[in-house]
Amino acid sequence: MAMAEPRKLRGHKATATCCISSRDRPGLVVTSGEDGCVCWFDLRCKDVQFTIDVGTEPVSSLCFKTGKEDILYASHGNEIKSFDVPMLSAGSWKPLESYSYNKDEVNQVVCNGRSSFLASADDSGDVKIIDVGQKCLYKTLRAGHTSICSSVQFIPWRPWEVITGGLDAKLVLWDFSKGRSQKIIDFSSDNSGQCLNPAFVHSIAVPEMDMVGKLDKICAVARGDGIVDLINIESELSRKGASKGGGSSSSSRNNVAKRVCLDYSVGGHKAAVSCVAFSQFQEKGRFLISGGNDKTVKIWDCVRCLDSDNNDNRDLLHLNIDLSKKVNWLCTNQSDSENLVVLWAYEWLLDPQVSYLLLLKTGEILLYYQPQSQPLFHLFFLLLIATVSSSSPLDPKQLKALKILTATKDPCNNHTNHSSTTITCDDASPFRRVTSLSFASCSSSLSLPSKTLKPLSTSLLSLSFLNCPSLSPPKHLPISLRSFSAVSSFHSHHGLSGVYLARLVNLTHLSIFSVPVSASGLYVVLGNMRNITSLTISSANLPGKIPKAFHSNLTYIDLSNNILTGPLRPSITLLTDLKSLNLSRNSLSGEIPNKIGDLTLLKNLSLASNRFSGPVPSSVSSLSQLTHLDLSGNRLNGVVPSFFSGMKSLRHLNLADNSFHGVLPFNESFIKNLEFFQVRGNSGLCYNNTVLSWKLNLGIAPCDKYGLPLSSPPQKQKEEEEEEEDDYDDDDDGDGDGDGDKKEEKHGSTNKVVLGVAIALSSLVFFIVFLILLAKWSLLLK
Numbered sequence: 001m002a003m004a005e006p007r008k009l010r011g012h013k014a015t016a017t018c019c020i021s022s023r024d025r026p027g028l029v030v031t032s033g034e035d036g037c038v039c040w041f042d043l044r045c046k047d048v049q050f051t052i053d054v055g056t057e058p059v060s061s062l063c064f065k066t067g068k069e070d071i072l073y074a075s076h077g078n079e080i081k082s083f084d085v086p087m088l089s090a091g092s093w094k095p096l097e098s099y100s101y102n103k104d105e106v107n108q109v110v111c112n113g114r115s116s117f118l119a120s121a122d123d124s125g126d127v128k129i130i131d132v133g134q135k136c137l138y139k140t141l142r143a144g145h146t147s148i149c150s151s152v153q154f155i156p157w158r159p160w161e162v163i164t165g166g167l168d169a170k171l172v173l174w175d176f177s178k179g180r181s182q183k184i185i186d187f188s189s190d191n192s193g194q195c196l197n198p199a200f201v202h203s204i205a206v207p208e209m210d211m212v213g214k215l216d217k218i219c220a221v222a223r224g225d226g227i228v229d230l231i232n233i234e235s236e237l238s239r240k241g242a243s244k245g246g247g248s249s250s251s252s253r254n255n256v257a258k259r260v261c262l263d264y265s266v267g268g269h270k271a272a273v274s275c276v277a278f279s280q281f282q283e284k285g286r287f288l289i290s291g292g293n294d295k296t297v298k299i300w301d302c303v304r305c306l307d308s309d310n311n312d313n314r315d316l317l318h319l320n321i322d323l324s325k326k327v328n329w330l331c332t333n334q335s336d337s338e339n340l341v342v343l344w345a346y347e348w349l350l351d352p353q354v355s356y357l358l359l360l361k362t363g364e365i366l367l368y369y370q371p372q373s374q375p376l377f378h379l380f381f382l383l384l385i386a387t388v389s390s391s392s393p394l395d396p397k398q399l400k401a402l403k404i405l406t407a408t409k410d411p412c413n414n415h416t417n418h419s420s421t422t423i424t425c426d427d428a429s430p431f432r433r434v435t436s437l438s439f440a441s442c443s444s445s446l447s448l449p450s451k452t453l454k455p456l457s458t459s460l461l462s463l464s465f466l467n468c469p470s471l472s473p474p475k476h477l478p479i480s481l482r483s484f485s486a487v488s489s490f491h492s493h494h495g496l497s498g499v500y501l502a503r504l505v506n507l508t509h510l511s512i513f514s515v516p517v518s519a520s521g522l523y524v525v526l527g528n529m530r531n532i533t534s535l536t537i538s539s540a541n542l543p544g545k546i547p548k549a550f551h552s553n554l555t556y557i558d559l560s561n562n563i564l565t566g567p568l569r570p571s572i573t574l575l576t577d578l579k580s581l582n583l584s585r586n587s588l589s590g591e592i593p594n595k596i597g598d599l600t601l602l603k604n605l606s607l608a609s610n611r612f613s614g615p616v617p618s619s620v621s622s623l624s625q626l627t628h629l630d631l632s633g634n635r636l637n638g639v640v641p642s643f644f645s646g647m648k649s650l651r652h653l654n655l656a657d658n659s660f661h662g663v664l665p666f667n668e669s670f671i672k673n674l675e676f677f678q679v680r681g682n683s684g685l686c687y688n689n690t691v692l693s694w695k696l697n698l699g700i701a702p703c704d705k706y707g708l709p710l711s712s713p714p715q716k717q718k719e720e721e722e723e724e725e726d727d728y729d730d731d732d733d734g735d736g737d738g739d740g741d742k743k744e745e746k747h748g749s750t751n752k753v754v755l756g757v758a759i760a761l762s763s764l765v766f767f768i769v770f771l772i773l774l775a776k777w778s779l780l781l782k
Contacts, residue, residue: 011039011048015430020062021333023280024069029333032059034430038074040085052083060106065132066113071096073118075106080120082132101128101137105458112154113208117176119162121149123458127164129176139179144172146506147480148458153206155233157217163233165201167480168506171221173237183236187223197272197426200224205276211285215278215302220288222273228290228298230260230305260305262290262298267317270294274429278302280332287318291327293427296320326429395431401455402434404447420446426459433459442468442489453478464511465489473500483509490515495540498524505529508553511536522559523547537562538582546588550575560606561585568612573598584608584630591615592636597622608654609633616641625649632656632678639663640685645670656699657681663688663707664700671696684709 014035022028027043038052038059057077065071065082072083080102081095104123111118116133125145131138145166155161160177169188172181187199203222207215221229262268271294279287288300299319393399394412402411405421412425412432420443424436434456439446442465453460457478464485465471473490481504490496496512498519504510505528517537519525521544526532534556542559545566554575560582567590572581578599589611596605597619605623608630615638616631627649636658642665644653653674661684668691671677679685680699686709689702701709 011041011051012037014058017058017060017430018062018329019331020064021280021331022064022069026333029331030062030064030072032062032074034058036076038062038072038083052085054081055079061108063109063111066111073109073111075109075120078102078105078122080106080109080118080130097132097135099130099137101130101140102126107148107150108152110152110154112159113156114159117154119152119154119176121152121164121166123148125149125166125168127152127162127174127176129162139176141174141176141179141181144174144181144184145170150200150202151204153204153219155206155217155219156209157212158233163204163206163219165204165221167198167200167224169199169201169224171201171204171231173233183239185231185236187225187229190225190227197224197226199227200272202273203275205278205288207278207285211278214283215285216306218306220276220278220290222276222290222292224272226264226269226271226273226292226294228262228268228273228276228288228300230262230288230302232259262300262305262316267320268298269296272427274327275329277331289330289332291330293326293429295323295326297323297327297330328429393431394425395433395455395459397455398434398459401452404449404452424462435459436462438462438464438466439468439471440466442471444470446471448472448474477504479503479506481507483507483511485509485511486513486515487511488514494518501525502527502529507532509534512538512540514539516540517542520544521547522564526551535559545569546572546583552577554578555601556580558582559586564588566590568593568607570595575599576601578602580604582606583610586610588612592617594619596620599623600625602626603649604628606630607634611635613637615639618643621647623647628652630654631658632681634658636660640665640679642666650674652676654678655682659683660685662686663703664692664698666692668692668696686710 012031012033012035014033016031016033019029019031022030029041029043031039031041032054033039036053036055036057036059038054040049040051042049052072052074054074055076059074059076061075063073065073070085072085074081074083078100080099082097084096099118102120102122102124103126106120106122109118109120116131117138118130118132120128120130122128125142125147127141127144127149128137129139129141130136141162141164144164145168147166147168149164149166151165153163155163160175161182162174162176164172164174166172169186171185171187173183174181187201190199200223201221202224205220207218216232217234218230218232221231223229264270269290269292271292273290273292276288276290278285279289286301286303288302288305290298290300292298297320298317299321300316301318304315399411402423405411405423411423412434420440422436422438422440423434425432426435437456437460446468448471453474453476457480460478460480462483463477463481464483466485466487466489468489469491471489473496477484477500484501484504484507486496495516495518498517498521501510501512501517502525507529508531510525510529510532511534513536517525517540519542522537522542523544525537526535526547530551531553532551533553535554536556536558538558539561542562542564544564546564546569548569549571552575555577556579557572557575558580561584564583564586566588568583568588570593572578573593573595576598579601580603581599582604584606585608587610588607591614592607592612594617596617600622602623603625605626605628610633612631612634613636616636618641620626620629620641621643624647626647629650629652632654633656636655637660639662640655640660644650645666651674654676656678658681660679660682664679664685664687671692678699682700685700686703686707687698687700692698694702701711704710
């Protein structure tokens with residue numbers, strides 16, 4: 001059957017943000033918008049019934065008081081207002097109560113169906129539990145989320161517990177009577193998502209008590225990586241410790257330890273999922289409805305998803321609805337009124353057409369419906385709020401803050417090459433948000449006041465500065481940052497302090513190069529960075545010692561060209577995921593720890609230009625993936641280990657300028673297979689001239705029959721070789737080394753021939769003079 005033309009529901013003057021439907025009065029729908037208004041629609045009537053003017057700020061969330069739907073709660077900014085609708089006179093929308101306990105903008109407000117508690121989640125990551133009966137704040141739930149808390153729901157069968165989700169990719173179960181978390185599920189380590197977006201939790205749905213018998217005690221989670229998870233709450237609470245977010249594509253009610261993962265492999269979303277809801281029509285809770293940024297709505301059969309005997313994953317997706325808009329929000333409603341022009345439930349199960357509402361940018365709501373042609377059984381509608389275009393506008397607050405940096409109307413699409421500021425935004429709706437800021441070759445007039453960065457703090461994940469020496473560091477960096485980079489910047493303001501960097505507790509990547517860092521030690525910077533994976537602080541005049549402990553997530557460390565002292569502590573050998581370690585050009589001393597071989601994933605190890613002593617540890621032979629090893633410029637002694645020749649991945653080996661002695665244990669084929677090899681500057685080291693040719697120009701003398709150097713290389717040649725080594729270090733280019741060496745060898749051979757000829761001529765002259773004197777002496781005797 002063809003779908004009829006849409007019906008327009010007019011009321012909002014700006015984009016709508018949320019919608020809820022009445023459980024007690026079928027056909028009643030309430031919506032909120034960016035215009036600061038709340039609109040009441042009765043679908044049996046033509047247009048909006050009335051409009052509540054809440055305030056000047058956008059209304060972000062709505063909920064009815066359970067059991068008394070004449071009481072409506074609306075959040076706008078950091079405030080929650082309650083309205084007694086029947087008592088309101090037209091034009092005088094005075095709130096019944098007002099609560100301002102949240103410090104930041106409220107994202108969702110929900111009411112507990114079994115008590116007088118209200119829960120609100122905000123941008124700071126906190127959740128406020130408000131006792132509306134006593135009209136006071138009951139508890140603040142904090143330290144569960146490290147970023148924006150986007151969603152909150154009470155758990156009906158656990159009256160003292162709530163579940164929250166956030167943009168830190170975490171799902172947290174709370175006992176709000178004690179004010180502490182019981183369980184944290186971290187989706188950030190789940191690699192099953194099919195899109196590049198992080199696994200942020202955008203929405204949570206929990207079934208009502210009359211659905212629990214059918215569905216078990218589960219919750220549905222809408223994730224930013226395109227996955228919808230069905231998670232058994234009781235099973236998670238029975239597990240000890242934090243859980244990772246991985247799941248399976250099928251699950252069982254008997255085996256509750258498994259989770260249902262509705263991803264692209266079973267017909268799921270291909271972009272971020274924005275909202276989920278359990279169905280109120282037909283059999284309550286039979287279906288789970290999800291909407292996403294891929295412009296689709298998915299209707300999932302929950303009973304089949306949780307059926308242990310169902311082995312056909314193709315049956316999990318009951319219906320797919322393709323739209324022309326991204327979905328922001330959705331809700332469902334049950335009705336028995338013939339006046340509701342929606343779709344009969346049984347007919348919908350057989351026909352892929354379904355009724356839904358779409359929101360236009362002008363504030364008009366379009367109701368699409370399927371004309372009724374069968375006896376009425378159960379009617380329902382599906383309400384969707386969608387954006388008008390595939391590219392949403394930038395958040396107004398962030399756009400206003402960015403005016404100091406760019407004059408363009410859409411900074412997200414400003415990709416001109418001459419711009420020194422690069423801005424990257426996400427694809428969220430109804431508003432995009434800035435996720436990355438990059439500054440390069442900054443002008444001396446550029447400044448970053450707090451009022452510019454503060455509105456970006458809720459979404460900014462990456463901040464970088466390149467060649468901005470006159471720029472002053474921002475006074476307050478957003479703690480939401482995942483990546484921070486500064487190269488050749490902030491010089492006129494004496495660089496950065498360790499305490500300044502230590503506040504970035506959510507960083508995964510920190511890169512500081514040629515920027516002074518004032519701190520008593522590296523531990524000051526890294527103390528609370530528990531998620532750090534890549535660390536670069538190079539040419540920063542960083543003092544102190546190697547910390548006694550590192551966070552175990554580190555895979556890359558570059559602390560080169562600083563003033564670090566002391567030994568290389570064994571703490572660094574506990575980083576089993578470490579792939580690159582560069583500690584060159586410091587003042588580290590002592591022996592290289594034998595446990596260095598525990599870093600089995602290590603590919604690059606540079607300890608050059610320090611004061612390390614002792615032999616090379618035998619455990620280095622365990623580094624099977626090592627490609628680059630630089631131990632030059634130290635005080636290492638003993639013989640050169642022969643196990644280097646058995647390290648198949650090795651391509652760069654620098655042992656120059658140490659105190660190695662004995663015979664070099666390598667053959668010619670091993671040395672030629674290396675891309676770079678140096679051993680010069682080891683006066684006690686020599687090579688076997690029956691194994692290695694002098695043409696290799698190793699910079700060391702051949703061995704005598706006792707394994708000792710025959711002679712040292714000519715001083716001039718050694719100086720030339722040292723200059724070549726410095727050039728290689730600076731430019732990483734070894735072209736022309738061979739030609740210079742050959743010229744030096746030729747020059748040395750010429751000197752030896754001249755010296756021989758001079759000695760021979762002097763001897764001949766002396767012999768002639770001796771003969772003349774002898775002849776004269778003979779004459780005198782006669």
